[in-house]
Amino acid sequence: MSVETVVTQDDLAEMVEQVWASYLDPEGVSPLLPTGDDKQPTEVHSTVSITGTWHGHLVYASSMLAARRAAAAFLAMDADEVGAEDISDVLGELANIVGGNVKAMLPAGCFLSLPTVVLAPETASYYPAAERISGLWGQWEGESISISMWQSVKQGEAA
Amino acid sequence: MKILIADDSRVMRQIVTRTLRQAGFDGHDLVEAADGQEAHDKAQAEKPDLVISDWNMPEMTGIEVLRKLRAAGNDVKFGFVTSECTEEMKSAAESAGSAFFIVKPFTAEQFDEVFSPILG
Numbered sequence: 001m002s003v004e005t006v007v008t009q010d011d012l013a014e015m016v017e018q019v020w021a022s023y024l025d026p027e028g029v030s031p032l033l034p035t036g037d038d039k040q041p042t043e044v045h046s047t048v049s050i051t052g053t054w055h056g057h058l059v060y061a062s063s064m065l066a067a068r069r070a071a072a073a074f075l076a077m078d079a080d081e082v083g084a085e086d087i088s089d090v091l092g093e094l095a096n097i098v099g100g101n102v103k104a105m106l107p108a109g110c111f112l113s114l115p116t117v118v119l120a121p122e123t124a125s126y127y128p129a130a131e132r133i134s135g136l137w138g139q140w141e142g143e144s145i146s147i148s149m150w151q152s153v154k155q156g157e158a159a
Numbered sequence: 160m161k162i163l164i165a166d167d168s169r170v171m172r173q174i175v176t177r178t179l180r181q182a183g184f185d186g187h188d189l190v191e192a193a194d195g196q197e198a199h200d201k202a203q204a205e206k207p208d209l210v211i212s213d214w215n216m217p218e219m220t221g222i223e224v225l226r227k228l229r230a231a232g233n234d235v236k237f238g239f240v241t242s243e244c245t246e247e248m249k250s251a252a253e254s255a256g257s258a259f260f261i262v263k264p265f266t267a268e269q270f271d272e273v274f275s276p277i278l279g
Contacts, residue, residue: 022264023174074170076177089170096168096215097263100242104262108247112215114167 006054007105012136012147015101019094024073024140032138032145040137040144043067045125046091046117048099052110055152056130058102060095061122066143067091088117098147122146129153160278161188163207165198165224166240167216171263175211175240181267184278195219202228202235209277214241214248222248225255236277240265 016032025031045061062070064087065079071090072079092115103110118125127150135148162179166172172191179187190205192198196218202210212221219227225237238259239252249260259273 019264022266071170075173086170089168093168093171097242100215100244100263104244108245110245112243114215114217 006107007102007134007149009134009136011105012098012102012134012149015098016136016147018101019097024070030141032136032140034136034138037137038135038146038148040139040146042122042144042146044087044091044117044119045122046095046115047125048095048115049113050099050103050106050110051113053107054110056133057127057150058095058099059122059125059148059150060091060098060146061148062091062140062145063143064119066140066145069141069143070094084119088119091115092117102149160208161190161205163190163192163198163201163205163210163212165192165195165201165210165216165221166213167194168213169193171213171240178265178267178270179274182270182274184270184274187278195221195224199224199227202237203231203233207235210235210237211240212237214239214243222251222255225252225257229256238273 020031042061043064044067045059047057047059049057067087068079068082071082071086074090075086095115099112103112130150130152132148133151135146137146164172164175176189190201192201195216198212214221221239236258238257240261242263244262252260261269261273
């Protein structure tokens with residue numbers, strides 16, 4: 001089963017809008033502007049895995065500055081006051097929030113993992129038995145942010 | 160009132176605290192727990208009036224905490240603030256005795272709606 005028919009890029013965009021409205025841009029002045037550029041570089045990322053009736057991963061990735069600004073917005077602090085621990089925590093929570101909302105759209109019987117945060121580019125992580133099936137790529141205040149979904153490939157079909 | 164906020168994300172505990180304040184619920188005694196086991200232990204030891212819990216936490220999930228508390232005869236008002244919201248989870252929460260189910264991302268308006276009857 002392809003999840004693309006269940007969770008579309010528009011669905012991801014709607015979830016992201018809710019996150020921005022609640023935490024990152026409550027005044028509605030600096031939205032995530034979609035670019036569709038799936039080659040844009042990132043510097044940090046976080047992943048939650050989904051298992052059960054659907055298997056795969058949701059990956060939130062961004063530039064370090066976007067992560068720092070996100071942490072500052074979450075914590076109501078200045079960006080230069082934010083530490084690495086704050087950034088990791090917020091990156092994990094962002095993947096968790098979007099992943100939780102994605103899970104709600106999948107067939108019943110899925111489980112969401114705790115987030116894994118890596119303060120290194122998205123390309124530093126590999127999902128050898130999964131392929132990217134959808135995503136949202138954009139700029140927030142001039143900084144790269146992406147949310148992508150990776151679906152596990154059945155053994156034997158990966159080649 | 161004493162409120163226990165259980166979430167493995169420190170940032171999210173701060174956001175819950177801030178959102179409570181934004182929703183007008185100031186002046187309560189707040190206690191925090193960083194995983195399910197700590198949530199369970201503090202719910203027993205600190206005797207809070209309300210527990211606001213994440214679902215997916217290390218050591219013990221929120222629903223396991225709630226079930227364990229109820230099994231021990233603790234009937235503290237308990238509910239969830241979680242990014243996960245499926246009918247099966249809502250149903251499991253209700254069956255276990257959950258008083259509310261708030262989905263992340265949430266707003267101060269939602270907190271006001273849910274917590275006004277509880278916190279006044």
